[in-house]
Amino acid sequence: MMALTKNQALEPAKQPSSIGMPLLHKVIFLVLLAFLLVLPFMVYPVFAMKVMCFALFAAAFNLLLGFGGLLSFGHAAYFGGASYIAAQAAKVWGFTPELAVLSGTLAAAVLGLVIGALSIRRQGIYFAMVTLAFAQMVYFFALQSDFTGGEDGIQSVPRGDLFGLVSLQDNISLYFFVLVITFGGILMLYRIVHSPFGQVLKAIRENEPRAISLGYQVNRYKLMVFTLSATFAGLAGATKSQVFQLASLTDVHWSMSGEVVLMTLLGGMGTIFGPLVGAAFIVSMQNYLATFGAWVTIIQGFAFVIGVLLFREGIIGVIARIIKRPL
Amino acid sequence: MKKALVLGGFVLAAMAASPVLAADINVKLGVLNDRSGVYADLSGEGSVVAARMAVDDFKAVDKGIKVEIISADHQNKPDIASNIARQWYDTDGVDAILDVPTSSAALAVAEITAKAGRVFINSGAASTDLTGAQCQPTTIHWTYDTAALANGTGKAVTEAGGKKWFFLTADYAFGHALERDTTKVVVANGGEVVGSVNVPFPATDFSSFLLQAQGSGANVIGLANAGGDTVNAIKQAAEFGITQAGQQLAALLMFVTDVHALGTQTAQGLNLTEAFYWDQNDATRAWSARFEKLHGSKPTMVQAGVYSGTMHYLRAIEAVGSTDSKKVIASMKANGFDDPLFGKGYVRGDGRAIHDMYLFEVKKPSESTGEWDLYKQISVIKGEDAFLPMMPQCDFTK
Numbered sequence: 001m002m003a004l005t006k007n008q009a010l011e012p013a014k015q016p017s018s019i020g021m022p023l024l025h026k027v028i029f030l031v032l033l034a035f036l037l038v039l040p041f042m043v044y045p046v047f048a049m050k051v052m053c054f055a056l057f058a059a060a061f062n063l064l065l066g067f068g069g070l071l072s073f074g075h076a077a078y079f080g081g082a083s084y085i086a087a088q089a090a091k092v093w094g095f096t097p098e099l100a101v102l103s104g105t106l107a108a109a110v111l112g113l114v115i116g117a118l119s120i121r122r123q124g125i126y127f128a129m130v131t132l133a134f135a136q137m138v139y140f141f142a143l144q145s146d147f148t149g150g151e152d153g154i155q156s157v158p159r160g161d162l163f164g165l166v167s168l169q170d171n172i173s174l175y176f177f178v179l180v181i182t183f184g185g186i187l188m189l190y191r192i193v194h195s196p197f198g199q200v201l202k203a204i205r206e207n208e209p210r211a212i213s214l215g216y217q218v219n220r221y222k223l224m225v226f227t228l229s230a231t232f233a234g235l236a237g238a239t240k241s242q243v244f245q246l247a248s249l250t251d252v253h254w255s256m257s258g259e260v261v262l263m264t265l266l267g268g269m270g271t272i273f274g275p276l277v278g279a280a281f282i283v284s285m286q287n288y289l290a291t292f293g294a295w296v297t298i299i300q301g302f303a304f305v306i307g308v309l310l311f312r313e314g315i316i317g318v319i320a321r322i323i324k325r326p327l
Numbered sequence: 328m329k330k331a332l333v334l335g336g337f338v339l340a341a342m343a344a345s346p347v348l349a350a351d352i353n354v355k356l357g358v359l360n361d362r363s364g365v366y367a368d369l370s371g372e373g374s375v376v377a378a379r380m381a382v383d384d385f386k387a388v389d390k391g392i393k394v395e396i397i398s399a400d401h402q403n404k405p406d407i408a409s410n411i412a413r414q415w416y417d418t419d420g421v422d423a424i425l426d427v428p429t430s431s432a433a434l435a436v437a438e439i440t441a442k443a444g445r446v447f448i449n450s451g452a453a454s455t456d457l458t459g460a461q462c463q464p465t466t467i468h469w470t471y472d473t474a475a476l477a478n479g480t481g482k483a484v485t486e487a488g489g490k491k492w493f494f495l496t497a498d499y500a501f502g503h504a505l506e507r508d509t510t511k512v513v514v515a516n517g518g519e520v521v522g523s524v525n526v527p528f529p530a531t532d533f534s535s536f537l538l539q540a541q542g543s544g545a546n547v548i549g550l551a552n553a554g555g556d557t558v559n560a561i562k563q564a565a566e567f568g569i570t571q572a573g574q575q576l577a578a579l580l581m582f583v584t585d586v587h588a589l590g591t592q593t594a595q596g597l598n599l600t601e602a603f604y605w606d607q608n609d610a611t612r613a614w615s616a617r618f619e620k621l622h623g624s625k626p627t628m629v630q631a632g633v634y635s636g637t638m639h640y641l642r643a644i645e646a647v648g649s650t651d652s653k654k655v656i657a658s659m660k661a662n663g664f665d666d667p668l669f670g671k672g673y674v675r676g677d678g679r680a681i682h683d684m685y686l687f688e689v690k691k692p693s694e695s696t697g698e699w700d701l702y703k704q705i706s707v708i709k710g711e712d713a714f715l716p717m718m719p720q721c722d723f724t725k
Contacts, residue, residue, distance in 0.1 A: 044414050050406070143499050143528070150500025152454060153405060155434045155461060171417075240406070245438070248431050250404040290399040290411055297363055297402075 021190070024325055028273065029187070036179055045171040046243065051283045052182040053240040058263040058275030059189050060232030065261075066270030067193050068225040069205030070120070073128040073257050074135025075233050077115070080252030081138055082108040082234030087154040087247035088147055097160045097168055101181065101238040108234020109227060111138070116226030120219055132254065139252045153248030157241060174243065181239050185232055190272055192228060201225055233260075262300075266307045268314025271327050277315050354387075354394045354650055356637065357421040359411060359436065360451055362400035365554050366428040368584040370451045372398075373630040374426045376622045380614075381637035390645055397421070401432050408432035409439060416443035422650045423448060423640060426633050430454035430501075437466045446652050448640060450632035453501075453553075453580060455715055458679040462721035465652060467659065467678045470632030471602050473505055473580070475684050475713040479600030480577050481512030483686040483706045484547055489575055493545035494523035495536050495560060497552035502528065505551040505579050521545045529556055533563045541567065546574055553580040562593055570596035582627050586689055586701050594701075597689040603628040603668055604687060604702050610667035625699045631668045636680070639664045660724055672710060677721035681710035 021029070039048045057079055064070050086104030089095040095103065119130040142148045149155070159168045168174040192198055204211045204218050212218050241247045250256060259282065267278025282300070289296045311318040320327040358378050360370040375398045382394045397419070401408035408427065415421035416439065424440060427433045428451025440447035441463035449457060450470045457468045485492075492513050496502045502525075510520050522543045524536050537560070540548045548569065550557050557578050564576055577598040583605075586594050605615035605625045614634075618626045626634075643658035644650055656678075663673040664680075672682030687702035695701065 044418055046410055046413050050410060151431055152434055152456065152500070153431045155405075155431070156438045244406045244409050244435070246405055246409065246431075246435050248405045250406060286402075286407060287410065290401070290407065292400075295363075296400060 021194075022325075025190075025272065025327075028327070029190075032273075032276075033183065036183065040172055040175045045175045047283075047287055049175055049178045049243045050240070050287075051280050052178055053236045053243065054260075054263065054279040054283050055276040056182040056185045056239070057233055057236035058260055058267065058279040059186050059272075060229050060236060061260045062264045062269060062271075062275040063189055063192065063232065064225055064229035065264060066274075067198060067201050067205065068222065068229070069201075070222065070226065071124075071128045071261075072119075072131040072226070072229070073254075073261070074115070074131035074133075074138075075230075075260050076252050076254060076256035077131075077135035077138035078108040078112055078230040078233040079237035079240075079256060079260075080142065080247070080249075081111050081237070083237035083241035083247040083251045084142060084148055084154060086238035087157045087241040087245075090160055090242065091154060091157045092147070095160075096164050097162055097177065097242050100160070101235065101242060104238025104241065105231055105235045108237065109231040112227045112230020112234070113223070116223050116230065120222040120226060132257070135252070135254060135257060139249070139254070142249060142252045148247070151249055153246055154241075155246050157245040157247070159242065159245060168242075178239055178243060181235065185235050186276070189232060193272065197221070197224070262304060264314075266304065266314055268316035268318070268320070268327070271314065271316045271320055273327050274314050274316035281315070352392045352644060352648070352650060354392060354423075354641070354644060355419070355421045356382075356394060356396045357412075357415045357419075357424045358396060358398040358426050358633070359401050359408060359415075359424050359432075360398075360426040360428055361403050362398075364403050366403065366451065368588075368624075369582045369627040370426050370428045370629050370633075373618075373622050373624070373626060374398075374450070374633040376618065377626065377630040377634040378425055378637045380618065380621070381634045381641065385638060385641045387641060392641065392644060394641070401427070401429070403429040403432060405429075405431040405435040409435040412436045412439045413443075416440070416445055422446065422652075425449075425637060426451045426629070428452055428629065430456070433457060434461055437461065437463050440465045444652050446640065446656060448633075448636040450636055451629045458675075458677045458721060459715065459718055462677050462718065462723075464678075464723040465656060467636065467656070467674055467680060469636040469680045470628055471600075471684070472679075472714065473501075474508055474715040475602075475708075476579050476600045477505060477508035478512050478713050479684045479686055479708045480549075480579055480598055481509040482516055482712070483600070483708060484575065484577050484598050485513050485516040485518040487705065489547035489577070490518040491545045492518060492520045492547045492549050493540045493543045494520065494549045494551050495533065495540060496523055496525050497528040497530075497556055498525040499528050501553065502526075502551045506549070509549055509551065509579060526552070526556070528552070531559055533560045534567070536560075537564055537567055537569065541569060541572070541574065548574055548576050550576065550578045554585075557581055558585055558589060561589060561597060565593040582629070583625065583699075583701060584627055587624075587699065591690055591692045591695045591701060594689045595691045598686060598705070599689075600684050600686050600708070601628045601702075602682065602684050603631040604685065604704070606700065606702070607685070607704070614667055635664070635666050635669045638666050639674070657724070675717055675722075676724040677717045678723070679714055679717065681714060683710050684708040684713040 082104035085107040086100045089103045090100035115134045263278035263282050264275045268274025358375045361367050362371045387394045399411050423446035430452045433452035448467045453473045455472045455474045494506045496506045581599045643655045646658050647654040660674045665671045669682045674680050686705040
């Protein structure tokens with residue numbers, strides 16, 4: 001334990017205020033918040049909301065990959081699963097938006113717990129394959145069962161009133177609802193990463209046998225981080241279903257699992273802000289290049305190839321290396 | 328920044344901005360479809376070309392109507408379609424969205440169009456829900472739907488003597504709906520369904536299912552699937568020599584581009600229903616030749632539908648002298664259409680365009696004189712028989 005904390009705590013040791021955030025992160029978060037507060041007046045709010053949902057999704061995925069060292073190839077299951085449950089809750093059960101989002105998130109947490117418990121028994125590529133297999137099961141469930149509407153998805157989900165009081169019909173008010181959820185979610189993820197739990201996670205990622213020899217129940221930590229990651233992915237998916245007023249097969253399809261990997265890698269795996277940048281980058285590309293038609297996927301692939309060849313640490317990873325600070 | 332400021336009152340602004348004088352009406356059309364995926368060939372850029380041809384043929388400029396056409400790729404994802412549609416309506420001032428294949432994307436756009444109070448003229452999507460369970464006063468569904476295809480193929484093939492059917496059904500909601508609709512039609516016309524098999528979706532190997540169909544004693548094998556599944560099933564059926572052995576293949580959702588890709592050698596003898604085929608009469612041949620010059624291939628029914636729908640929309644704008652969606656749609660529903668591609672028809676109160684559908688058989692290689700000489704017409708299905716009856720709650724003209 002001592003040896004480990006010494007090893008791990010090299011960075012925080014320089015900054016005595018290890019309880020709070022380093023100043024740099026505080027400033028970035030504040031700037032980000034200020035930016036997000038004016039964003040809906042600069043770009044189209046629905047687009048901004050989409051970026052935020054995907055940013056949270058990528059950040060949740062990054063918790064598992066970047067800090068837990070586990071590559072899940074089935075995160076669409078939690079993202080999409082939650083979006084279906086939240087859509088069903090808001091449309092059929094008549095839940096208010098916050099309860100709908102909550103029920104979607106809970107469903108993702110349960111799903112993550114069950115799938116996680118089964119898949120963390122394997123490592124590396126086998127782990128990825130097991131998560132993919134489970135995600136495909138969720139996909140087929142969404143395709144076949146009645147309430148999901150097959151390939152039409154659940155359409156025309158009402159936007160409803162927050163707490164039964166504030167109408168979210170207006171894009172701007174919905175934007176701030178989404179802002180609170182996603183920004184809060186990302187702050188919580190930040191807190192998790194920088195907690196003692198997060199430190200143990202990093203230790204497991206770096207050297208699992210050593211962590212075991214130090215007496216850590218490695219599988220418990222893995223299951224915990226898997227469930228947390230699934231929960232936050234679910235939160236993102238549930239929120240997205242409220243924004244777009246639909247839940248569809250796109251959200252549970254394996255290509256969504258691939259997209260989130262792309263976002264995380266392009267932005268910078270294992271960094272706090274990388275997934276946010278990656279998500280914004282990919283979603284903007286899909287949005288603003290939509291008029292180029294077939295070129296979207298080509299440009300996206302090209303960007304990924306360049307990313308892998310030139311800056312493997314991702315956009316934020318490279319910046320962090322240059323300024324020599326963790327971001 | 329400026330755009331965002333007007334956001335709040337965009338509807339009012341858009342309405343106030345539409346000029347009353349017929350001398351100068353600005354119309355913005357958005358063609359939203361698949362430009363990179365499986366439906367890119369049957370809709371894609373070709374639909375944009377078709378819309379542009381409609382604007383030219385309508386002589387919009389001479390009539391004082393300035394039309395601008397924009398387009399985007401929804402990648403067959405409903406959330407991307409929804410995002411683009413909202414943005415087009417809210418900030419870009421688009422008056423009408425055209426095409427939109429993929430039912431999930433189309434349903435999302437239909438909902439947004441109704442909220443924004445614009446016009447949605449769908450050509451590419453198959454779902455009957457657009458003018459059924461999820462009907463909207465602003466939706467017009469132009470070209471085809473699953474019911475029309477089931478009706479067309481099911482009825483015509485049964486009447487022509489194909490009494491015993493066997494279904495290969497894609498095992499998801501769409502496949503089951505197609506099988507159910509067709510079964511009804513087959514039974515109503517004195518046929519029977521001797522069996523069916525659910526095929527996992529998507530599938531690449533159809534051999535065991537085809538053997539089952541071959542041994543079932545059916546004389547028609549109905550393919551209740553779409554896209555790549557249909558193409559794979561037909562290819563493998565050709566390898567098994569199913570049509571040569573006397574069984575008929577009936578595809579329930581297939582487009583001329585699919586048949587073109589398969590070739591007559593593989594697809595020969597296949598029965599299918601379409602709303603339009605380029606080689607029907609002089610008018611369709613002339614139009615399709617012009618289209619081919621611009622786009623490089625013959626038009627599909629979806630692209631022809633975009634032309635026809637755009638034409639009818641522009642005519643309505645000319646008639647009412649504004650782009651006000653309520654007035655324009657009322658005019659579209661009140662006046663029938665008669666154009667070179669779809670012939671005479673009308674738009675029903677629920678937004679369903681009613682026109683004739685046609686049953687085709689794919690020619691044998693020996694009968695085909697060219698790359699695109701693919702079909703011979705077997706029968707005409709009257710519009711009234713082809714489409715589902717209107718649901719009373721969907722009659723928005725009342």
